[in-house]
Structure formats: C-alpha cells, structure tokens
Amino acid sequence: MSVASLAGTGRFFRSELLLIFGRRRNWLGLAILAVVPVIIAVAAKVNAPGEDEGGFFGGITTNGLFVALAALSVELGFFLPLAISTIAGDAVAGEANQGTLRYLLTVPVHRTRLIAVKFAALVVFAATAVLTVVGTGMIAGLLLFGGGKMTLLSGTEIGFWGGLGRVAMVSGYAAVCLSALAAIGLFVSTLTEQPIGAGIAVLILYIVSQILDTIPQLSAIGPYLPTHYWFAFGDLLRDPVSFNSAGPGLLSAGIYTLIFTTAAWARFATKDVTS
Amino acid sequence: MGSMTKNKALRWAVPIGVVAVVSAVAGFSQLASAQPDLPKRSASQLLMDLEQARLDPLSGTIVQRADLGLPPMPGASSELSSMISGTHTLRIWYGGQDKVRLALLGTLGESDVIRNGKDLWIWSSQQNKATHYDVPADSKPSFTDPKELPKTPQEAADAILGALDPTTVVSTGGQVKVAGRPAYELILAPRDRASLVGSVRLAIDGDKHVPLRVQVFSKNAASPAFEVGFQQISFDKPGEEHFQFKPPAGVQNVPGKEDKEEEPGRRELEPKIVGTGWTSVLTAKVDVKKEAPGLLGSLGTQASGSWGTGRVISSKLFSVLITDDGRLFAGAVAPEKLYEVASK
Numbered sequence: 001m002s003v004a005s006l007a008g009t010g011r012f013f014r015s016e017l018l019l020i021f022g023r024r025r026n027w028l029g030l031a032i033l034a035v036v037p038v039i040i041a042v043a044a045k046v047n048a049p050g051e052d053e054g055g056f057f058g059g060i061t062t063n064g065l066f067v068a069l070a071a072l073s074v075e076l077g078f079f080l081p082l083a084i085s086t087i088a089g090d091a092v093a094g095e096a097n098q099g100t101l102r103y104l105l106t107v108p109v110h111r112t113r114l115i116a117v118k119f120a121a122l123v124v125f126a127a128t129a130v131l132t133v134v135g136t137g138m139i140a141g142l143l144l145f146g147g148g149k150m151t152l153l154s155g156t157e158i159g160f161w162g163g164l165g166r167v168a169m170v171s172g173y174a175a176v177c178l179s180a181l182a183a184i185g186l187f188v189s190t191l192t193e194q195p196i197g198a199g200i201a202v203l204i205l206y207i208v209s210q211i212l213d214t215i216p217q218l219s220a221i222g223p224y225l226p227t228h229y230w231f232a233f234g235d236l237l238r239d240p241v242s243f244n245s246a247g248p249g250l251l252s253a254g255i256y257t258l259i260f261t262t263a264a265w266a267r268f269a270t271k272d273v274t275s
Numbered sequence: 276m277g278s279m280t281k282n283k284a285l286r287w288a289v290p291i292g293v294v295a296v297v298s299a300v301a302g303f304s305q306l307a308s309a310q311p312d313l314p315k316r317s318a319s320q321l322l323m324d325l326e327q328a329r330l331d332p333l334s335g336t337i338v339q340r341a342d343l344g345l346p347p348m349p350g351a352s353s354e355l356s357s358m359i360s361g362t363h364t365l366r367i368w369y370g371g372q373d374k375v376r377l378a379l380l381g382t383l384g385e386s387d388v389i390r391n392g393k394d395l396w397i398w399s400s401q402q403n404k405a406t407h408y409d410v411p412a413d414s415k416p417s418f419t420d421p422k423e424l425p426k427t428p429q430e431a432a433d434a435i436l437g438a439l440d441p442t443t444v445v446s447t448g449g450q451v452k453v454a455g456r457p458a459y460e461l462i463l464a465p466r467d468r469a470s471l472v473g474s475v476r477l478a479i480d481g482d483k484h485v486p487l488r489v490q491v492f493s494k495n496a497a498s499p500a501f502e503v504g505f506q507q508i509s510f511d512k513p514g515e516e517h518f519q520f521k522p523p524a525g526v527q528n529v530p531g532k533e534d535k536e537e538e539p540g541r542r543e544l545e546p547k548i549v550g551t552g553w554t555s556v557l558t559a560k561v562d563v564k565k566e567a568p569g570l571l572g573s574l575g576t577q578a579s580g581s582w583g584t585g586r587v588i589s590s591k592l593f594s595v596l597i598t599d600d601g602r603l604f605a606g607a608v609a610p611e612k613l614y615e616v617a618s619k
Contacts, residue, residue, distance in 0.1 A: 055383060058403045062524070073383060151523040153385040154378060155398035155405060216361070234383040244336055244364055244380060259293050266286035 009113055016121040020087060021128075029083050030132050036079065037071035037137030045144045063150050064141025065163050069170065069237075071137040072130070076174060076230060081206045083129050084122075084178050088185025089199030091118045092268065096193040115186070115265045122182040127175040134171045156239040166237055173233045173246060180226060180253040181206060183260035190267040223248065226256050311450045311457030313481040318445045321461045324484040330369065331483065334517075335454065335508035337365040341501050343590035364506075368513040376517050391518040398520065405522035406529045442466050442552030453478045453487040454505040465553035470494075471592050471607050472553055483510065493591040500591040546603075549616055556606035556616045561597060578610070582617035 020026055044060040044067070056073055059066035095101035104114065150163030158166070185202040192198050209227040212218055222228050229249030235242040316324070340362045368376040373393075379386040387398040395408040448460030458478040465472055471493055478488035488504025522528045546559035575586030578596070585598035587610050596604040596613040604613040 055401060055403075149524065153383070153400045155385075155387055155396075155400065155520060155523060157521070157523045219362070231382050234385075235380070238378070238380070238385060242366065242380065244366070255293070255297055259290050262293060263287075263290035266283075266290060269283045269286050 009117065012113070013117050013120060016117050017124060020121055020125050026087065029086070030129065033075060033079055033083060033129055033132050034136040036075055037067055037133060038140045040070050040074070041067045041137070041140035041144050059151060060141065061145055063148050063160075063163065064143070064145040065138060065147065065150055065160075065167055067141030067145070068134040068137030068167055071133050072170065072174060072233075073231070075133050076177075077210075080129055080133070080174070080178060081181055082203060084126055084181050085185055085202035085206065086199040087125050088122050088182045089189050089197075089202050090195040091122060091186050092189040092264075093192050093198045094189075094195035097195050111269050112265060115190075115261070115268050119183065119186055119261050119264075122186060123175075123179045126178040126182055130171050130175045130178065134167060138167070152239045153234060153237045154239040158239070169236045169241075170233045173236060173249070174230075176250060176253045177227075177230050180256040180260075183257040183264070184226065187260040187264040187267065190264050190271060223252075226252070228252065311452050311481065313450050313457050313459060316447070316459055318447045318461060321447065321459055321479055322445065325461075325477075325479060325486065328484040330485060331510055332370050332512040333485075333508060333510050334368045334513040335366075336506045337367055337503060338506045339363045339365065339503040340499070342498065343500055343592055345588070345590050368517040370513050370515075370518060374518045387520070389518060389520040391520070394520075396520045396522070398522075404529065405520075407522075408530075448476060450481075451478050451488075453480075454508045456487060456508065457481040458487050467552055467554045468494075469608055469612060470553035471594070471609060478504065491592060496591065550606075554606065554608050554612065556604055556608065556613060558616065559603045560601055561603045578614075580614050580618065582614055587613070 040057075041060070041064075044057070048061050049058050056066050056070035060070060092101070095104060105111070147160045147163075149157045149159060150166070151157050152166070181202065184205060185198070188201050188205075189195070189198045192201075206227060209225045213222050213225050213228055229245055229252055232245035232249040235244060235246035235249075341360050343360060345360050364380045366376075366378040366380065368374075373390060375388070375390040377388045381401070384401045385398075386400070387396070389396040389398070390410065393410055395410050397406045397408070398404070442465060444462075444464045444466060446462045446464070448462045451458050451460050458480050461477045461479060462474050463477070464474040473492040473494040473496060476488075476490040476492070476499075477486050478490075479485070480487050487508065488502070490499035490504070491501040492498075493500040546557055549556045549558055575588045575595075575597070578585060578587040583598050583600060585596055585602075587597075588595040589610050593605060593607050594610045594613055596610060596617060598604075598617060602617065604617055606613065
C-alpha cells in the first residue's frame, strides 16, 4: 500500500469515526449506557445490599469497582447489544439509504478498504461503549464507596490496582464479544438498504441466540451460538485466572468475526450499488 | 466484465472456507483423540491397579454432567446443590491428603472447598459467605456436599469399589482418551436386572492408574446419566498458594459447627439398608415438615398406594420416596420396588 493510499485510509477512517461519534443520536445512546451504572451506584448507596448478598451487587459497598462490573453484567444482556446492533446495521445500509454510498464509491475508495474501515470503526465504537459503561461505573462507584481491596469470585482478596487490572481484562473481553456481534451486523447491513431493519435483524439474532442457549434440550448446540460465552468474563475474576470458558469465548468471537467480516466483504464486492 | 463478476463471486469462498476449516478442525480433534495404544490389561489387573494407585499431587479441570431426568435445581449455577442436574465445571488442586482445593465454577460465581491441614473452608461467592470447619489433621478429606455426590473421580471410584460384591459383572472396555491421556476402561454391571443402573464405566489412566473418569449409565441408555471426569489434568505439584484461604473482609464468616448440634433428634433416625447389592433400598425416618419444602417439594410428585401417601422422585438412576408419615426410601430401583418395600 502506497503512502498516499495509507493516508487516504487514515482520512477515511477518521471521517468514519466522525460519522459515528458526530451524530447526536449516538451520543444519546452512549448517555443512556452511562446512566445505568449511576443508577446502580446510587441505589446501592440509598439502600445497601445485605451482608448475605453475593455477586457483583453485594460487593459494591466494599469496593466501588464492583459498580462497573455490576453495570457491565446488566448492560451486556441488552443495552450494549442494542447499541452495537443499531450502529452496525447502519454501517452500510445507512449510507445506501441516504444515497451517500454511491458518492463514497465514486471517490475512488476500494470496496475492500471500505468494509475494513467500516469494521474498524465499529470495533472502536464497541470498545467506547464498554468503556462508557465501565468508566462511569468506576467513577460513580469510587466516588460513593471508595476503592480498596477487591474480593475475587474465588474468595481471594487482591489490591486495588490488581482489581483495576481485572476490570480492564473484563472490559477487553466484553469488547471482543461485542465486536463479533458488530461483524454479524456489518454483514446484515450489506444485505439491505434499510438501516433500521438491519439493526432490528441483528438484535433479533442476538435475542434468539440467547433464548436458544437457555433451552436445556438444545444444550448440544449451545457452545456454537455466538452469545454462549459472553458472560464467561467471570473466569477472569477467579484466582488464578481461568480460561476454561473465557478461552473458548475468545476463540468463538474470533471465528464469528472472521466469518462475518469476510462474508460482508464478499457480499459487498458483488453488490450493485444503485442508490 | 463477466469474468470480473465471476472473480468477485469467488470471494464467497473465503467465509465458506473459514466455516469449513473450523468444522474440519473440530471434527478432526475428536477423531484423533480416539486412538490410544496401551498394553492389554485384564479386569482384575485393573482393579488391583486402582487399589494400589497412590494419588499423586495433581491439578486440573473436572467436568461433571448429570442427566438424571430431573428438572434443574432453582438457584445459581455455582451453588453446590445445583450439581444434581446439568453440566458443571470444577477446578481441583490436590497437594496430598490434607491439602485439597475444589472450586465449582458458575457463570458469575464460584463455590470453593479448601482443606488445608485441620482447616476446612467452604466459600460461596453467591452467598458471600465463608464457613469454617475444624477437621482432625489425620482424617480423610470430607466434602460436606448437601447431595453427597462424588466430585472427584477418585472419590467416585472408591465409592463404587466399596460397593463391589458378587452382585457385579466386571469386564474391560476399549481404550479411551480422557483429558488427552490414554486410559483403560473398566465396566461394572449389576447382575440384578431390577436395578436402574445399566453399567458403570471407569476410565483408568494408562500410566498413573488413577481414575480419570466415571460414567454411570442407566438401563438401555446410550449416553451416561451421570458422568464426572477430568477435562484437563496435570501431575505437577500445585503451589502452596492454592490452599491458603483467608475469608475476605466484610463477608459472613461462620464457624460451621452449629448445624450439627442444632438437630439433636437426628441421632435416633438411624438409616437402615433393606436388601443387598445394586437393588438394596435405604430406609430412614425423616421429619417430613423439615424435609418436604426442600428438595422433595421442588422435585417430587404426589403418589399413593397400599403403603399410604407421599411424594416420590423418580430419576434415571435412582428413586426416592418420602411417605407423609415420615418414612424415607431410596435406591437405584424403580419407584414400584420402593412401594413394595414400603408396604411391608
């Protein structure tokens, strides 16, 4: 790749980020993501969970970092996938719908590069969404409850910075899982010119995958579902860190990402762009 | 232009190729794990190997599956009582008789049993509770599981070998691979066809002679109703840090003595065994008011007969009957056999 085209890709990537982060509705979405941890922190302050309450919610009063984990475990169930589905569904279909895709392709942008940049921007958005949740959770939690030692799931206490490291690992894991959903969304987005339809389709895929995963009779297919390992981030909070489920989780997310980014690339290359 | 579109259509080969490669790798790894080649050993040699095997320090991951035909237990997946149904993963560190740590991994929780010398800790992250028991330093590790299901292959094998008597057909199966290690298979089958148990299969490590997996099949079933086995095992001595447990600040820290003293009436309810071998039935007197709202209340169904009325749990491997007048019958037999014993 020549220097000129590299610079072109960089410019294109920046404009893509501007497209996502410049929109007021996306800011509103991030703001909604940020509200949940604040609600959790305030609720725990007003009405402290009992001593026998375990899990992340029980840990909040002893360490503010748990607000971030509690918020992430709540939002990973719906709000985060909703945000990713909407943005990913919009990626290609949105431009086709507004008629800007045609212009984008007349400025000679290679279609392969277009898909690559679109996906890279989605990964940045996924990471930003997770950081929004975790970041506000940490700030709200530390302000209201302070930091200190963190009790891991195995009952071991680690220091504050160690705890911060674990939260960072959990955030990374969640971002990888959401990026896989973004890849599926990108592919769906190349199939249609209706951004809202694409977004809803991805969200439905996510929900169906979650439902199938809870049916005991279908437990054989469970490990192949895209969302099966999403909550395996608990593995990263054990002592020592376990990769029993988190390992397959990363592998599963990687495979889904590879399949659907290449499928989006194949589909987009053969797509007739008429609008 | 025609060839251009054709070339571009070829791009679909990439995602399809990824899917093909992934499924091929997954399929091959299953195929490749089926070919161990160990010198032949007879059933009695294997039994002796088992008896003489010294459990060296080890660590690993154990997967336990129960498909007893019972509904899943309410509650979190990391609670010990949830182990009677579904699939569970445990991590084990074994440093010797008096240094054991078992961790039951739930999705966002964990229960640990840690034995270190005379200290026994039970930790539950869901309940945010650490319970401490004192054990005499020389006693065998006892895991006070509410359901008393064997959790390590060694424990399970010991329990089964203890029950071995002339009622059992012992034979060898093929060679298998468990946790990537070649293993012998020993098959125990009850002679008495009235038992719900079809066979018990033990996979015995080809090198270390320790049990790597125990599977219990119910009659006429192709897949095990209960299975506990290593998924991954290492015979390196686990570090001392795994056996250190200090209850975290701010959790309930309960000395685990009181619940035994709490029920003085328990002593007179000594259980009895009726019959022998695989179809023996355990009978006991229970306090119906105390037991009924628990396990039976959630799993049992109403039943009645010449023996009276009560609740019965019927699973693929065992049945339990609790009559309303406080008698308990349990065994690896069909409920009809329990009714028979109850009406005597």
